[in-house]
Amino acid sequence: MSAVLELLRDLISRQSVTPNDAGCQAVVGARLSAAGFQVEHLHFEGVDNLWATHGAGAPLICLAGHTDVVPAGPIGAWTSEPFSPTERGGELVGRGAVDMKGSVAAMTVALEQLAAESHPGTIALLLTSDEEGPGIDGTRRVLDTLAERGVSIDDAIVGEPTSEQVFGDAIKAGRRGSMNGRLVVRGVQGHTAYPQLADNAAHRLAPVLGALVAADWGKGTADFPPTTFQVSNLVCGTGASNVIPGEAEVRFNVRFGTDWTAERIQDRIARIAQENGVEEPVEWNVSALPFVTRxxxxxxxxxxxxxxxxxxxxxxxxxxxxxxxxxxxxHKIPVAEFGPINATIHAANERIEIDCLDPLTEIYRLAVRNALRDR
Structure with a gap:
């Protein structure tokens, strides 16, 4: 068994459902400490983070990932226990196999190999248990803490699963922005036989929702596809067939590139609502802004x-x-993402090709070595 496969099996067996790390970072930290890394465990509000470095000075090249996973979901949908790594048909099945304990294991072994070589500058690993959750006290907070210390990261590679059809066919050199909105339309509840005594909130919501769904957000840019508006939840009514709803709620998500700012999107949606008779303000949560690495x-x-x-x-x-x-x-740090095939992320029977693990390790090793050389 290869070193990376052995480590991956250990990591999958730990039920690190976000934000619980379940000891994954302790395992990685112990290995890197034995390889000569300076290892620091940073705990913020119940979130575990690991920061490990080897070498000194610039450039500082960082590999990054997360040890938390999403819940397994219905156990009956799995053909084997989700936290018991199972080899089947040349693949390793288990929650987190692809997203992203496979990359974490490969990064760990790659850094061990680099530490055994003579390398300039500093190599580093950043892990968090807060990627699948709110993302407040994980990578974001660690990077803020490092910046306060004056630590300057030159390049970063995140091990998200980016391959699409075959291993190695795609990387991420940027991501769209994402924000969620919540709009509540209020009317007056009443009996369906006496509509003149009520104000149907669903009827008031309908034209607003139709206008939002039909809105043209442009054609995108050379770097990003067109902006998209998608309804995620609708809540309305009491469940009874003879009650006019007094309140209707829609929740939606907007994914956008650099041709739109969050503020412009918010202003446009507020204007569409007002033009269709709804004055209630939209509640917003901006979770990500678009970026692209040139x-x-x-x-x-x-x-x-x-x-x-x-x-x-x-x-x-x-x-x-x-x-x-x-x-x-x-933080203005050039960043790119690369990892295994992403077809089964967050799905039942999540799995990774065993034959890609050693090549993935070698890619991380070469990429860091090349980045150190070319900086």
Whole structure:
């Protein structure tokens, strides 16, 4: 059994449902400490974080990931126990196999190998147990803490699963912004037989919702697809068929690129609501702003490593959901993401190709070595 596969099996067996780390970082920290790393465990509001460094001075190249996972969901949907790593058909099945304990295991072994070599500057690993949760006391807070200490990270690679059809075919060089909105329309509850005595909140919501769904957000940019508006939840009525609802609530998500700012989107949605007779303010939660990493030494180092190991030149994408890469971007740190095939993330029977684990480790090792050399 390869070192990375053995470590991955250990990590999957730990039920680290967010924000619980379940000892994953202690395992990684002990290994890196034995390899000569300075290891620091940072605990913020019940969230476990690990910061480990080897070497000194610039450049500082950081690998980053998370040890928390989403819940397993209905156990009956799994063909094996979700936290009992099971090999089947050349794959390792278990919650977190792809998202993202496979990358964490590969990064750990890659850094052990680099520490055994002579390297310039500093190599580092940042892990959190707060990526699948609110994302407040994890990578974001660690980076804020490091910045307060005067630590300057030159490049970062996040191990999110980015490959799409075959291992090595895609990286992320940016991400869309994401924000959630909540709009509550209030009317007057009443009996369906006496509509003149009520004010149907669902009827008041309907034209607003139709206008929002039909709104044209443009064609996007060269880096980002068009902005999208998606309803995620509708709550209305009491469940009785003869009661006019006095309140209707819609929750929605907007994904956007750099052609829109969060403020402009909020203003436009508020205007659409007002134009359709709804004055209630929208409640907003902006969880991520869009960013893109331009071609430079980091992308060259990562793409070169992938091509060297797999023979594939990966495409650069900004699609998908949010990730902790956004926190590096907020600190003006060039960041890119690469990892295994993402087809089964958050799904029952999440699984990773065993044959990709050692190549993934080698890609991380080469990418960091190349970034150290080219900085």
């Amino acid at each position: 071609p430079g030494s980091l992308l060259a180092a990562l793409v070169g490593a992938i091509e060297s190991v797999t023979g594939i030149k990966p495409i650069s994408s900004t699609g998908g959901g949010t990730s902790d890469a956004r926190f590096f971007a907020a």
